[in-house]
Amino acid sequence: MVDEATQNTETPTDTAAAPEAAPDLNINDLAAMKSIIDVASSRGAFKPNEMVPVGTVYAKLEAFLNAAQAAQAAQAAAAPAPAQANPYA
Numbered sequence: 009m010v011d012e013a014t015q016n017t018e019t020p021t022d023t024a025a026a027p028e029a030a031p032d033l034n035i036n037d038l039a040a041m042k043s044i045i046d047v048a049s050s051r052g053a054f055k056p057n058e059m060v061p062v063g064t065v066y067a068k069l070e071a072f073l074n075a076a077q078a079a080q081a082a083q084a085a086a087a088p089a090p091a092q093a094n095p096y097a
Contacts, residue, residue, distance in 0.1 A: 035076050042069045 045066045048054065054062050 035073065038069055039073055042066065042073065045069070 045062060049059070049062060049066075
């Protein structure tokens with residue numbers, strides 16, 4: 009008689025497979041969140057006692073997005089203009 013434990017020739021699979029991908033959140037997502045808060049508040053989705061924390065988050069998002077936009081504009085202004093080929097050379 010063959011022992012059942014020895015018949016199992018399957019190797020255990022590795023449960024720690026590939027690492028999970030990093031969360032993908034960017035400036036466009038934050039701008040969308042700001043718009044969602046704006047639309048939801050204009051439609052009365054928040055109770056009066058919830059408006060202060062919602063407004064605080066909204067103000068933080070707005071400040072962050074304005075700073076990010078200013079940083080992108082400064083970076084674009086600081087980048088050297090690409091050299092154009094001289095067509096007469």
